[in-house]
Amino acid sequence: MTLTEKLLARAAGKARVVAGENIWVKTDVLMTHDVCGPGTIGVFKREFGKDARVWDRQRVVIIPDHYIFTADSKSNRNVDILRDFAREQSLPYFYDVIDDPSGHWKFDASKGLLRRQYGSQYAGVCHAALPQKGHTRPGEVLFGTDSHTCMAGAFNEFATGIGNTDAGFVMGTGKLLIKVPETMRFRLEGRLQPGVMAKDLILHIIGEIGFDGATYRAMQFDGPGVASLSMDDRMTVANMAIEAGGKNGIFPFDARTAEYVESRTRLNGTRSHYEPVEPDPGQSFCYELVVELDKLEPTVACHPDPGQRKRAKDMRDVRLDRAYIGSCTGGKTSDFVEFARVIRGRRVAIDTFGVPATPEIVHELQTTRWDGQTVWDIMVHAGVQMTENAGCAACLGGPVDTFGRMNTPMKCISATNRNFPGRMGHKDSQVFLASPATVAASALAGHVEDPRALVGA
Numbered sequence: 001m002t003l004t005e006k007l008l009a010r011a012a013g014k015a016r017v018v019a020g021e022n023i024w025v026k027t028d029v030l031m032t033h034d035v036c037g038p039g040t041i042g043v044f045k046r047e048f049g050k051d052a053r054v055w056d057r058q059r060v061v062i063i064p065d066h067y068i069f070t071a072d073s074k075s076n077r078n079v080d081i082l083r084d085f086a087r088e089q090s091l092p093y094f095y096d097v098i099d100d101p102s103g104h105w106k107f108d109a110s111k112g113l114l115r116r117q118y119g120s121q122y123a124g125v126c127h128a129a130l131p132q133k134g135h136t137r138p139g140e141v142l143f144g145t146d147s148h149t150c151m152a153g154a155f156n157e158f159a160t161g162i163g164n165t166d167a168g169f170v171m172g173t174g175k176l177l178i179k180v181p182e183t184m185r186f187r188l189e190g191r192l193q194p195g196v197m198a199k200d201l202i203l204h205i206i207g208e209i210g211f212d213g214a215t216y217r218a219m220q221f222d223g224p225g226v227a228s229l230s231m232d233d234r235m236t237v238a239n240m241a242i243e244a245g246g247k248n249g250i251f252p253f254d255a256r257t258a259e260y261v262e263s264r265t266r267l268n269g270t271r272s273h274y275e276p277v278e279p280d281p282g283q284s285f286c287y288e289l290v291v292e293l294d295k296l297e298p299t300v301a302c303h304p305d306p307g308q309r310k311r312a313k314d315m316r317d318v319r320l321d322r323a324y325i326g327s328c329t330g331g332k333t334s335d336f337v338e339f340a341r342v343i344r345g346r347r348v349a350i351d352t353f354g355v356p357a358t359p360e361i362v363h364e365l366q367t368t369r370w371d372g373q374t375v376w377d378i379m380v381h382a383g384v385q386m387t388e389n390a391g392c393a394a395c396l397g398g399p400v401d402t403f404g405r406m407n408t409p410m411k412c413i414s415a416t417n418r419n420f421p422g423r424m425g426h427k428d429s430q431v432f433l434a435s436p437a438t439v440a441a442s443a444l445a446g447h448v449e450d451p452r453a454l455v456g457a
């Protein structure tokens with residue numbers, strides 16, 4: 001069995017499963033957020049009764065993150081609905097925007113979009129927050145009401161996005177009926193060269209198979225090249241499995257996984273026991289591709305979908321209006337560090353927005369120093385508009401007052417993960433997906449640029 005099949009067999013209490021089989025699996029963690037949480041809660045109450053209790057309050061994680069820093073009253077109200085539900089159900093893992101458990105969330109636009117407006121519990125973008133807060137464990141099943149839930153596959157777990165109806169059912173029962181996906185194998189060899197990042201790897205793969213090339217399939221990333229990828233790198237890759245239509249993305253377990261998971265569960269006091277799945281000798285794949293990491297180059301996914309692959313160096317004639325670094329995929333500490341490595345001592349030529357994924361990342365950027373200067377200050381001095389309000393921000397457009405949103409037609413190069421028309425705001429805008437290093441080089445040049453000549457020590 002492949003990693004995904006093994007994991008699902010265990011979750012179904014079976015010795016063996018095969019692709020295409022429908023099985024009931026038990027859920028280890030259910031995650032929801034402010035966009036889908038109210039709908040999920042509505043389904044749960046409608047189907048299980050207004051006084052029903054969730055199946056296991058330790059396994060429901062609620063993370064508001066999407067439409068948070070906006071004066072839009074309905075978006076603010078969604079956070080209040082989550083808070084009411086968390087209080088009613090005594091949920092220990094609700095990462096509220098405010099500290100008052102009986103208060104109301106209201107974004108204060110008069111304070112501007114840059115200064116932080118959240119309390120001590122706020123966790124930021126759900127997919128980055130889940131591992132940071134110790135909710136990702138090898139061998140587990142994670143369902144989330146968000147398509148990029150697949151990011152947790154970096155930790156050797158089965159993680160996938162589900163709709164509100166399924167999530168309402170999981171909330172009441174802890175189980176879900178799913179079809180076992182076929183597995184595509186991507187065997188990684190060698191290591192990435194300077195100026196080439198994990199984002200280039202996944203954009204290369206999606207370009208190879210198309211934005212629907214993995215529809216309802218598991219994408220297994222393995223081979224000797226995995227060892228050279230950090231956990232942040234693996235998260236970037238697994239995150240974008242859905243951009244090829246994948247059901248899930250999954251990595252093998254190794255010492256790096258263990259180190260991350262154990263430090264995070266210890267820090268946050270979450271469940272620390274886990275049982276990884278190891279590869280079987282005779283795995284059967286529906287597709288196999290060897291990727292030589294050394295040969296990858298800075299890659300861009302052009303408008304209008306993540307499968308429109310080109311090399312950055314072949315796109316210098318594409319002039320840009322905006323650059324954006326942020327999101328679960330591209331707003332991690334390591335993403336900002338690579339961006340800062342390129343722009344240090346230089347100045348961006350176009351409007352450039354920076355949105356860290358989580359408050360913890362904000363803290364790291366504001367305390368990590370290079371020659372006495374913090375990464376945050378390097379960004380700001382280069383002309384990047386950095387907000388402390390960690391969250392999804394303009395990655396998915398959001399209400400019109402969202403930081404970095406494209407409210408007019410423009411061309412933007414972005415470290416985010418999705419570029420379908422209208423994704424970051426105006427439907428006539430064009431979004432070019434790239435690595436943080438390529439976004440940085442392009443922000444300096446004002447057109448798409450290969451970062452390799454600018455990557456310093």
Ligand code: SF4
Binds near residue numbers: 127146148396417
């Ligand atoms: S940062 Fe973007 S991709 Fe990630 S969860 Fe938020 S909206 Fe979705």
